[in-house]
Amino acid sequence: MKVRLFEIFTSLEGEGILYGTKTLFVRLAGCPFTCFYCDTKESLPMDSGNEYDITDACELIEKNLKDKTYKVNFTGGDPLVQTDAVIEMAKFVHSKKIPTYLESSCYDSKKFEKVLPHIDFVKVELKTKDSDFVDQKHYSTLIENALDCLKKSISAKKPTYVKIVVSAKTDLETFTDLTQKIFKITNPRDLNGFIIQPTYGIAEPTLQQLLNFYDVVYPYFSDVRVVPQLHKLIGAP
Numbered sequence: 001m002k003v004r005l006f007e008i009f010t011s012l013e014g015e016g017i018l019y020g021t022k023t024l025f026v027r028l029a030g031c032p033f034t035c036f037y038c039d040t041k042e043s044l045p046m047d048s049g050n051e052y053d054i055t056d057a058c059e060l061i062e063k064n065l066k067d068k069t070y071k072v073n074f075t076g077g078d079p080l081v082q083t084d085a086v087i088e089m090a091k092f093v094h095s096k097k098i099p100t101y102l103e104s105s106c107y108d109s110k111k112f113e114k115v116l117p118h119i120d121f122v123k124v125e126l127k128t129k130d131s132d133f134v135d136q137k138h139y140s141t142l143i144e145n146a147l148d149c150l151k152k153s154i155s156a157k158k159p160t161y162v163k164i165v166v167s168a169k170t171d172l173e174t175f176t177d178l179t180q181k182i183f184k185i186t187n188p189r190d191l192n193g194f195i196i197q198p199t200y201g202i203a204e205p206t207l208q209q210l211l212n213f214y215d216v217v218y219p220y221f222s223d224v225r226v227v228p229q230l231h232k233l234i235g236a237p
């Protein structure tokens with residue numbers, strides 16, 4: 001089996017419920033989407049990065065595991081594009097007794113279901129319409145997939161959190177609609193976090209917009225947080 005990796009590096013987790021924790025990031029190449037705020041555009045082409053035999057990729061992970069590596073984050077691009085390779089690498093990481101974390105846009109719930117048993121922490125990202133994630137025709141199908149991933153992750157009792165990136169272009173109505181859809185299928189007690197993440201350096205939302213988004217989520221999930229990406233603030237990769 002082959003895998004295309006864009007890069008591998010140790011840094012601080014810049015997002016979500018594991019914010020600020022030391023992590024080895026395995027960034028896989030390839031993502032079919034087009035979010036306007038994407039900060040890893042170089043890793044989107046399927047031929048970006050380098051191709052490895054899966055055993056060589058696991059060796060590379062092993063070389064990068066330091067004494068104090070607390071978890072491995074499979075990110076992208078979108079790691080679900082290379083689901084089978086993620087499974088093999090996650091099994092390898094587990095053999096070293098290190099937990100795994102998946103960061104995906106959750107665009108395909110069947111692929112997600114396959115990888116889920118090998119993942120310990122899950123981020124389920126829901127994209128707003130204005131993200132330009134995908135054309136309007138396919139948007140609702142992708143959101144259905146992300147919601148299905150959320151259901152599956154919670155049913156599997158994985159620590160799961162929701163992330164929504166918001167920009168100056170995000171309107172309150174679509175954000176509210178997305179929030180309602182999430183809590184129609186989710187018991188707030190089963191959720192480990194709800195992160196509203198402002199875009200950075202591009203179409204940044206105003207404080208008032210962020211407060212409005214916060215107010216939408218709070219009645220459902222009072223521990224909602226607005227959190228910017230840590231690595232951007234400290235200039236880390």
Ligand code: SF4
Binds near residue numbers: 039040
């Ligand atoms: S889904 Fe993620 S990796 Fe893909 S374009 Fe959007 S932000 Fe970038």
